[in-house]
Amino acid sequence: MRSRNLALACSALLFGFVSLALPARAQKKDYLSDTEAEQIRDTDTPSQRIKLFISFASDRIKKLQYEFDHPGDTLHRADRLDAMINAYTGCIDDAADLIDEGTDKQQNIRDAIKDMQSHGPDFLAFLKGLEAKGGEANDHKDNLDDAIDSTTDAIRTADDAAKELAPPPVRRNPQ
Secondary structure, three states: OHHHHHHHHHHHHHHHHHHHHOOOOOOOOOOOOHHHHHHHHHOOOHHHHHHHHHHHHHHHHHHHHHHHHOOOOOOOHHHHHHHHHHHHHHHHHHHHHHHHHHHHOOOOOHHHHHHHHHHHHHHHHHHHHHHHHOHHHHHHHHHHHHHHHHHHHHHHHHHHHHHHOOOOOOOOOOO
16 A cells, blocks of 8 residues: 555656656637637748737727627627737737847848838727727726737837848849
8 A cells, every 4th residue: 555655656756747847838828719829830930920910919909899889799798898808918919029029039020010010000099099989998998008008019119129120131233
Protein backbone atom coordinates (compact mmCIF):
# COMPACT_ATOMS: atom_id res chain seq x y z
CA MET A 1 0.00 0.00 0.00
CA ARG A 2 2.76 2.40 0.95
CA SER A 3 4.76 1.65 -2.20
CA ARG A 4 1.64 2.24 -4.27
CA ASN A 5 1.12 5.68 -2.70
CA LEU A 6 4.79 6.46 -3.27
CA ALA A 7 4.51 5.39 -6.93
CA LEU A 8 1.39 7.55 -7.37
CA ALA A 9 3.11 10.55 -5.82
CA CYS A 10 6.18 10.07 -8.03
CA SER A 11 3.98 9.75 -11.11
CA ALA A 12 2.11 12.94 -10.25
CA LEU A 13 5.39 14.76 -9.65
CA LEU A 14 6.85 13.49 -12.92
CA PHE A 15 3.69 14.52 -14.80
CA GLY A 16 3.94 17.98 -13.27
CA PHE A 17 7.55 18.40 -14.38
CA VAL A 18 6.82 17.13 -17.89
CA SER A 19 3.86 19.48 -18.29
CA LEU A 20 6.02 22.42 -17.24
CA ALA A 21 8.74 21.46 -19.70
CA LEU A 22 6.40 21.31 -22.70
CA PRO A 23 5.99 24.58 -24.60
CA ALA A 24 2.65 26.25 -24.08
CA ARG A 25 0.44 26.20 -27.17
CA ALA A 26 -0.87 29.49 -28.41
CA GLN A 27 -4.27 29.93 -26.89
CA LYS A 28 -7.20 31.15 -28.92
CA LYS A 29 -8.40 34.58 -27.91
CA ASP A 30 -11.90 34.30 -26.49
CA TYR A 31 -13.22 37.12 -28.66
CA LEU A 32 -12.21 35.46 -31.94
CA SER A 33 -14.22 32.81 -33.69
CA ASP A 34 -12.47 29.54 -34.59
CA THR A 35 -12.26 30.66 -38.22
CA GLU A 36 -10.75 34.02 -37.27
CA ALA A 37 -8.20 32.40 -34.96
CA GLU A 38 -7.23 30.01 -37.74
CA GLN A 39 -6.82 32.91 -40.17
CA ILE A 40 -4.50 34.64 -37.70
CA ARG A 41 -2.44 31.46 -37.25
CA ASP A 42 -2.21 30.88 -40.99
CA THR A 43 -0.92 34.32 -41.95
CA ASP A 44 2.74 34.59 -42.80
CA THR A 45 3.60 38.19 -42.00
CA PRO A 46 2.94 40.56 -39.10
CA SER A 47 1.49 43.06 -41.57
CA GLN A 48 -1.17 40.56 -42.64
CA ARG A 49 -1.99 39.75 -39.00
CA ILE A 50 -2.43 43.42 -38.18
CA LYS A 51 -4.71 43.88 -41.19
CA LEU A 52 -6.76 40.87 -40.11
CA PHE A 53 -7.21 42.27 -36.60
CA ILE A 54 -8.29 45.59 -38.11
CA SER A 55 -10.79 43.83 -40.38
CA PHE A 56 -12.14 41.87 -37.40
CA ALA A 57 -12.50 45.14 -35.48
CA SER A 58 -14.35 46.59 -38.47
CA ASP A 59 -16.72 43.61 -38.41
CA ARG A 60 -17.43 44.24 -34.71
CA ILE A 61 -18.15 47.90 -35.45
CA LYS A 62 -20.61 46.91 -38.19
CA LYS A 63 -22.33 44.50 -35.80
CA LEU A 64 -22.54 47.23 -33.16
CA GLN A 65 -24.05 49.63 -35.70
CA TYR A 66 -26.65 47.02 -36.61
CA GLU A 67 -27.48 46.26 -32.98
CA PHE A 68 -27.91 49.92 -32.04
CA ASP A 69 -29.98 50.58 -35.17
CA HIS A 70 -32.26 47.57 -34.51
CA PRO A 71 -33.13 47.52 -30.80
CA GLY A 72 -35.97 45.01 -31.26
CA ASP A 73 -34.16 41.85 -30.10
CA THR A 74 -33.93 42.26 -26.33
CA LEU A 75 -32.93 38.71 -25.35
CA HIS A 76 -29.52 39.05 -23.63
CA ARG A 77 -29.01 42.34 -25.46
CA ALA A 78 -26.84 44.00 -22.82
CA ASP A 79 -24.52 40.99 -22.64
CA ARG A 80 -24.33 40.81 -26.42
CA LEU A 81 -23.46 44.49 -26.76
CA ASP A 82 -20.84 44.31 -24.01
CA ALA A 83 -19.29 41.24 -25.65
CA MET A 84 -19.13 43.01 -29.04
CA ILE A 85 -17.55 46.12 -27.56
CA ASN A 86 -15.00 44.03 -25.65
CA ALA A 87 -14.25 41.95 -28.76
CA TYR A 88 -13.66 45.14 -30.74
CA THR A 89 -11.33 46.41 -28.00
CA GLY A 90 -9.41 43.13 -28.02
CA CYS A 91 -8.92 43.25 -31.79
CA ILE A 92 -7.70 46.85 -31.71
CA ASP A 93 -5.39 46.17 -28.77
CA ASP A 94 -3.86 43.15 -30.53
CA ALA A 95 -3.34 45.15 -33.71
CA ALA A 96 -1.62 47.93 -31.74
CA ASP A 97 0.56 45.39 -29.91
CA LEU A 98 1.64 43.86 -33.23
CA ILE A 99 2.42 47.33 -34.58
CA ASP A 100 4.62 48.00 -31.54
CA GLU A 101 6.35 44.66 -31.95
CA GLY A 102 6.83 45.17 -35.68
CA THR A 103 8.30 48.61 -35.09
CA ASP A 104 10.72 47.28 -32.49
CA LYS A 105 11.87 44.57 -34.90
CA GLN A 106 11.89 46.97 -37.90
CA GLN A 107 9.55 44.69 -39.85
CA ASN A 108 7.80 45.81 -43.01
CA ILE A 109 4.40 46.77 -41.58
CA ARG A 110 3.93 50.03 -43.47
CA ASP A 111 0.75 48.86 -45.25
CA ALA A 112 -0.76 47.74 -41.94
CA ILE A 113 0.10 51.08 -40.34
CA LYS A 114 -1.65 52.89 -43.19
CA ASP A 115 -4.63 50.59 -42.70
CA MET A 116 -4.81 51.51 -39.01
CA GLN A 117 -4.40 55.20 -39.80
CA SER A 118 -7.25 55.09 -42.32
CA HIS A 119 -9.73 52.96 -40.31
CA GLY A 120 -8.90 54.08 -36.76
CA PRO A 121 -10.40 57.58 -37.00
CA ASP A 122 -13.65 56.13 -38.42
CA PHE A 123 -13.85 53.63 -35.56
CA LEU A 124 -13.17 56.40 -33.06
CA ALA A 125 -15.83 58.68 -34.57
CA PHE A 126 -18.43 55.90 -34.38
CA LEU A 127 -17.61 55.07 -30.76
CA LYS A 128 -17.67 58.72 -29.69
CA GLY A 129 -20.96 59.14 -31.54
CA LEU A 130 -22.43 56.23 -29.58
CA GLU A 131 -21.23 57.73 -26.35
CA ALA A 132 -22.66 61.15 -27.25
CA LYS A 133 -26.08 59.66 -28.09
CA GLY A 134 -26.58 58.55 -24.54
CA GLY A 135 -29.67 56.43 -23.98
CA GLU A 136 -28.83 52.74 -24.21
CA ALA A 137 -25.14 53.49 -24.80
CA ASN A 138 -24.95 54.85 -21.23
CA ASP A 139 -25.52 51.30 -19.98
CA HIS A 140 -22.22 50.34 -21.65
CA LYS A 141 -20.27 53.49 -20.77
CA ASP A 142 -17.32 51.71 -19.11
CA ASN A 143 -16.80 49.37 -22.05
CA LEU A 144 -17.25 52.22 -24.54
CA ASP A 145 -14.70 54.31 -22.66
CA ASP A 146 -12.24 51.41 -22.80
CA ALA A 147 -12.87 50.99 -26.54
CA ILE A 148 -12.36 54.72 -27.15
CA ASP A 149 -9.12 54.70 -25.13
CA SER A 150 -7.85 51.63 -26.97
CA THR A 151 -8.67 53.13 -30.36
CA THR A 152 -6.99 56.42 -29.46
CA ASP A 153 -3.91 54.52 -28.28
CA ALA A 154 -3.87 52.37 -31.43
CA ILE A 155 -4.01 55.43 -33.68
CA ARG A 156 -1.21 57.05 -31.69
CA THR A 157 0.82 53.82 -31.89
CA ALA A 158 0.37 53.71 -35.67
CA ASP A 159 1.39 57.36 -36.02
CA ASP A 160 4.49 56.83 -33.86
CA ALA A 161 5.39 53.67 -35.77
CA ALA A 162 5.12 55.48 -39.09
CA LYS A 163 7.68 57.97 -37.84
CA GLU A 164 10.01 55.39 -36.27
CA LEU A 165 10.17 52.80 -39.03
CA ALA A 166 13.15 53.01 -41.27
CA PRO A 167 12.25 54.08 -44.79
CA PRO A 168 11.86 51.33 -47.36
CA PRO A 169 14.97 50.50 -49.36
CA VAL A 170 15.54 52.59 -52.45
CA ARG A 171 16.06 50.62 -55.62
CA ARG A 172 18.38 52.25 -58.02
CA ASN A 173 18.91 51.60 -61.69
CA PRO A 174 22.35 50.20 -62.33
CA GLN A 175 22.89 52.68 -65.14
